[in-house]
Amino acid sequence: MRGIDLNLLRSLDVLIEEANVTHAAARLGVTQPGLSAQLARLRAIFDDPLLVPSEKGRGMLPTSRALELREPLHAALKDLEAVVRTPAQFDPRTDARTFAIATTDNAVVVLGLPLIERLRQTAGRGIRLSFSSTGTDVAAELERGEINLLIGSDRMVPPAMKARKLLEESYVMIQRKGHPRGRAPLDLDAYCKLEHVLVSTSGGSFHGFIDEQLEKLGYRRSVALSVHQFVMAPMIVASTDFVSTLPRRFAARFADHRLDLFELPFSAQGFNLFAAWHPRAHADPALMWLRNQLIEIARE
Structure with missing residues (x-):
């Protein structure tokens, strides 16, 4: 580590x-010649050009060595930043912190809305929330510190993450009031013949968790429409003869004068909703406080 300081690694x-170099210098708040000198030192340390001129004449291209360094270097700097910036104590009324939460809109409706209301009572204006959809590699996003918390089902939690179960969820079917089939209890044949709206958070699939369970029973339902957000399903069902099978707590939020809820005609397996975080952030007082807020909401 001789000859290397933290500023050099941050610059790299x-x-x-x-x-x-020009854009990086502006972002780092240093002069372009100063950053060029740092780059020369880095090239000597790593015995590699690291960045070479682009053939198109604009900007530069990282070498293979630089690409190998990118992820572990960024993660290491995030670890150091957590050591330096994370206070020993956390006061939600006076401290400033932005929590980035990756989840589905189902969890935003069921847990996020109560969390927002709770923070209005227990936290100051320095506490902010950012909700986003889960990426293709949520484990890497947690490791890089791009998100602080994942709220998702059993299937969504990466094996290496810390996790806490928040609640158990089951399914119900929704249909519009005045639906031609009436309000009689469902039987399995009638359920399968209805035209269903499927929520596929990965996008575009016409086969989901409920379909997997139906296949084990020797049945197959008619899926007429696939949408990528839970909130779209109640709006579509309310104005069509389609039906949709949704998580119970989510569906209950939309059970107004437009929609009716029905128990499923078979014993459908539900799912558990978890909060998950990177082990590095396990002792972070601010994140511990946020997790406790979600735990209390889930209990209520």
């Missing part, structure tokens, strides 16, 4: 990301 992280 930004240089690889920006692939442009």
Whole structure:
């Protein structure tokens, strides 16, 4: 580690990301000649050009060595940042913190809305929430610190993450009031013949968790429409003859004068909703406080 200081590593992280000395210098708050000198030192330390001029004449391209360094270097700097910035104590009324939460709109409706209301009573204006959909590699996003918390089902939690079960969920079917089939209890044949709206958070699939369970029983339902957000299903069902099978707590939020809820005609397996986080953040007082808020909401 001789000859290397934290500023050099921070500069390398930004240089690889920006692939442009001018842009990286502006972001780091240093002069372009100063950053060029740092790049020369880095090239000597790693015995590699790290960044080479682009053939198109604009910007630079990272070498293979730079690409190998990018992820572990960024993660290491995030770890150091957590050590330096995380206070020993956390006061939600006076401290400033933005919590980035990756989840589905189902969890935003069921847990996020109560969390927002709870924070209005227990936290100051320095506490902010950012909800986003889960990416293709949520484990890497947690490791890089791009998100602080994942709220998702059993299937969504990466094996290496810390996790806490928040609640158990089951399913119900919704249909519009005045639906031609009437309000009689469902039987399995009638359920399968209805035209269903499927929520596929991964996008575009016409086969989901409920379909997997029906196949084990020797049945197959008619899925007429696939949408990528839970909130779209109640709106579509309310104005069509389609039906949809949704998590019970979510569906209950939309059970107004437009929609009726029905028990499923078979013993459908539900799912558990978890909060998950990177082991690195397990002792973070701010994140511990946020997790406790969600635990209390789930209990209520």
